[in-house]
Amino acid sequence: MTRNTDPVVKALEQALADTFTLALKTQNYHWNVTGSNFFGLHNLFEEQYNDGYAASDALAERIRALGAPAPGGLRAFQEITKIEEAKGGLDSKAMLDDLIDGNAAVAATLKTGVDVAETANDPATADMLTGRVTAHDKAAWMLRSIRG
DSSP, rough: OOOOOOOOHHHHHHHHHHHHHHHHHHHHHHHHSSTTTTHHHHHHHHHHHHHHHHHEEEEHHHHHOOOSSSOSSSHHHHHHOOOOOOOOOOHHHHHHHHHHHHHHHHHHHHHHHHHHHHTTTTTHHHHHHHHHHHHHHHHHHHHHHHHH
């Protein structure tokens, strides 16, 4: 896949691939979680993956607004993302740990994107990515709070 050379678009592509991959992982854990916290985790995971898919759409549309094609499809995302796909056979604690790490990784990607957008004098992209940092920080906090 040929990647765009514009630094802001590249940062957005990274944010999109990481966000989508984390949403897909979260959905997988939503389907497969078991245990005494099943109901709460099942619902929280659903809330978080729905947020991730909505954010993916907004990130892709920002890429398009900047005049570049948005990457799409699992293969394209696999080539870009830093997030590993869901692991099978995990208990709920291991799922929580994996999602905490995933949210922290996406937040780091987004923070880098904020810096890139600010350097490029693109306050709209910087603001969008800053909002997503807040969402991932909150998601990680909620997951840590459940894990104990």
